[in-house]
Amino acid sequence: MANALYVAFRNGVLGSHATRVDLDADTIKAALIDHGTDTPAPTTDDFYNDISAGLVGALSSALASKTIGTVAAGVFDADNVTFTAVSGNSVESVNLLKDSGNSATSDLIAYFDTATGLPVTPNGGDITVTWAAGGIFTF
Amino acid sequence: MPGVRVQHPTQRNVRYTVVDSRVPYPVPYQCTAPALGGCGGTHLFKTHHLNLDETGAAIVSTGVYERIRERLALDGFSLGVEVRRPPAIGVGVNPSKPGAWGDIPIVRSPSDMAN
Numbered sequence: 001m002a003n004a005l006y007v008a009f010r011n012g013v014l015g016s017h018a019t020r021v022d023l024d025a026d027t028i029k030a031a032l033i034d035h036g037t038d039t040p041a042p043t044t045d046d047f048y049n050d051i052s053a054g055l056v057g058a059l060s061s062a063l064a065s066k067t068i069g070t071v072a073a074g075v076f077d078a079d080n081v082t083f084t085a086v087s088g089n090s091v092e093s094v095n096l097l098k099d100s101g102n103s104a105t106s107d108l109i110a111y112f113d114t115a116t117g118l119p120v121t122p123n124g125g126d127i128t129v130t131w132a133a134g135g136i137f138t139f
Numbered sequence: 140m141p142g143v144r145v146q147h148p149t150q151r152n153v154r155y156t157v158v159d160s161r162v163p164y165p166v167p168y169q170c171t172a173p174a175l176g177g178c179g180g181t182h183l184f185k186t187h188h189l190n191l192d193e194t195g196a197a198i199v200s201t202g203v204y205e206r207i208r209e210r211l212a213l214d215g216f217s218l219g220v221e222v223r224r225p226p227a228i229g230v231g232v233n234p235s236k237p238g239a240w241g242d243i244p245i246v247r248s249p250s251d252m253a254n
Contacts, residue, residue: 001169003232034185035164035165035166035168035185036159036162036163036164036184036185038165039164039165039166039168041166056202082227085141086200087141087200087201087202088200088202088203089185089200089202089203089206090185090186090187090188090203092168094230094232112232113171114171114175115171115175115176115230115231115232116175116176116229116230116231117175117176117228117229117230117231118171118175118176118177118230119168119170119171119176119177119186119188120176120228120230121187121188121189121190121197121199121200121203122199122200122202122203122228123142123197123198123199123200123222123225123226123228124141124142124143124198124199124200124201124222124225125141125142125198125224125225125226125227125228126227126228127227127228127229127230128227128228128229128230129230129231129232130229130230130231130232131232132231132232136232
């Protein structure tokens with residue numbers, strides 16, 4: 001596969017999805033996913049409960065210092081994110097989602113399976129995800 | 140026990156590949172290129188890549204250790220040394236940049252090849 005925005009998120013931006021994501025106002029988090037348990041499908045998965053079985057460790061804290069259109073036109077960016085003391089299984093992808101507090105209504109946003117250090121075999125220490133200098137993604 | 144140090148008797152500076160044939164991927168997994176952190180292959184079963192350092196050692200989480208320790212023992216690894224403060228690992232969503240380990244040799248577990 002390749003890094004991608006979830007189709008449901010893209011359609012939601014255009015207004016066709018039941019819920020919409022406000023990247024600025026909503027709580028955006030990252031998830032490390034074990035594909036051996038649950039392989040994300042960016043073309044068909046829409047909510048976090050579609051991939052949550054594969055979660056390794058816990059969701060990240062909320063992305064901080066979010067910007068929209070600051071790095072460049074149409075670019076979403078935020079501070080790098082650190083997962084603390086990850087003790088679970090090997091990880092094949094990093095995913096962004098809107099955390100509504102309910103996995104069945106938490107929209108999936110972005111899927112990253114092509115990055116330096118992926119797949120990653122946790123060592124029990126922290127895992128820090130560094131976003132590209134050009135921003136997390138461009139819409 | 141945050142991390143467990145495992146050490147291979149002879150392999151040094153390689154990406155050691157262990158396949159857990161009990162766990163099929165729901166969808167075949169296309170591993171990233173060696174320069175990024177994977178092996179470039181397509182995996183049908185859950186695969187763990189261990190970056191062995193110049194002493195043949197790697198640190199794995201307890202979750203990984205519990206899943207593959209029998210396989211590691213078969214392959215001759217020394218097992219079970221606790222690491223209280225494992226170093227941080229970096230993942231970079233910037234695929235144009237090579238991973239910290241670079242394009243190192245990929246080695247498959249002999250136990251996998253026997254299956």
